[in-house]
Amino acid sequence: MSPRAGSPGPGPGTLAFVESPVQLLNVLEWAHAHAPDGQWPPGAGLTLVVLSPVDPMTRGQLRRMAELAREEGHDVRWEEARGGTLAPFQTVGGLTSLLRRARRVVMGDPFSRYVQLLLTLTKASELVVVDDGTATMEFVTQLAQGERLVRWHRKGGRPAPRDLLFAPVSSSARRRLTPTPERTVEIFSSMPIEKIPDGVTVTANDFAWTRARFGPPRVAKGADMVGTSLVETGVVDADRYLDAVRTLAKTHGATRYFAHRRESTEKLHRLAVETGLEVVRPDLPLELIARRGPVGRTILSFPSTVVHTLPLALAGTEVRVAVCDIDPAWLTTKASPRAQGFLSGVTSTARDVHRLPGTSAVVAG
Structure with missing residues (x-):
């Protein structure tokens, strides 16, 4: 291509x-x-x-x-x-x-x-x-x-x-x-x-324009987490999602949570209180925010666009993108029959990302 x-x-x-x-x-x-x-x-x-x-x-x-x-x-x-x-x-x-x-x-x-x-x-x-x-x-x-x-x-x-x-x-x-x-x-x-x-x-x-226009970023210690609107679209259960965020943040030492623009204020407030993460509402797409920096050495994400785009935008830096799969137990009864297969495909086709083995099972349990 x-x-x-x-x-x-x-x-x-x-x-x-x-x-x-x-x-x-x-x-x-x-x-x-x-x-x-x-x-x-x-x-x-x-x-x-x-x-x-x-x-x-x-x-x-x-x-x-x-x-x-x-x-x-x-x-x-x-x-x-x-x-x-x-x-x-x-x-x-x-x-x-x-x-x-x-x-x-x-x-x-x-x-x-x-x-x-x-x-x-x-x-x-x-x-x-x-x-x-x-x-x-x-x-x-x-x-x-x-x-x-x-x-x-x-x-x-x-x-x-x-x-x-x-x-x-x-x-x-x-x-x-x-x-x-x-x-x-x-x-x-x-x-x-x-x-x-x-x-x-x-x-x-x-993402040649992004790399030419911004950065390279200052890479900080620790991890940042990327939010998703899967709860808001009715795909993932809110309680399961918060449990997953809490476990990932504790396991990987994440301190910041970059909210998706569609995440509700109520969910983000609960997330901040229950996990201790600093919730950041970016004023630009995450590809530009990460490229501008500072950014954590590890970026944690659930299956989403950024597992494909961030490795491209951050090419040549020390930042690692790690993805946590969505466990089938997290899906709501309203989720489309296509949801699990689609989300798994998003992760499995991503290049230059690190998959987190066993994380889904730990959170679901």
Whole structure:
């Protein structure tokens, strides 16, 4: 997986849609990878549209990432896409002319209903999907097998009424994300992609922009822990999760807990009280926080995107990423039948990480 020779980079006619800080980071990585000598001349950047969510933590990180994007020479358009009943209509209406003119559309979340709706309005001849974490792995599988686009933690359940109403739009988006002689599709990813859909170009994201822009970090003694939103998505039981965090912190001498932007305030407060960990709410994606430093010599994580991205962002440093598997006993009764297999796959396909043998069994017991 390598950048295409002679591939045109971002410029007028390139429109990117993001809804999370990680998506925005990966658009910047994509732009860097496709730029001559890693830098685009003034005025040749892309137009980056932020479809802002309502969550305050996500909005804060997105604003910081938007500042970095502007510093790189890109135009940033902030859309209050969820700011009331009329907001979706106003957002789509305001973007229609841009979509009609765009020759290339870059997106961070092909599962997003917003993005799927916007895809029906564009005739762009080039579509690019950048990583939205481990969801990219599921997207590629579904695209290759011609399945409907469904997030992994919802797969296996009955479609909600809204899903049924939106099904025609989702089907249209999947067709548009399938390459044709008139339309190319690129996936820009740091995730392991074993089966590449026919006609799709896969380009490796090695976090070159992050490594050039930040660090190297100061490496401190001890360990840091990375949080996950598996409790908030209904996959993992809250009590089991806190037990696992407590055991890992004690075993490995962790002192800081970097919260996921979707973790609830209530859970984090309980975690801080019961484990003694210092809870840190990062103002940027963890790849940038870790690269900027200081960072612990060991980073502890459960199966998540960071077990794939942190080794790349921290390449050349002394930091070790260690991952603790999710024990089946931690799953809730609401967890998708696909949950255990998907999470195990996230860990088993990660490169340059240390798996923690026996930790799951100790915590579960």
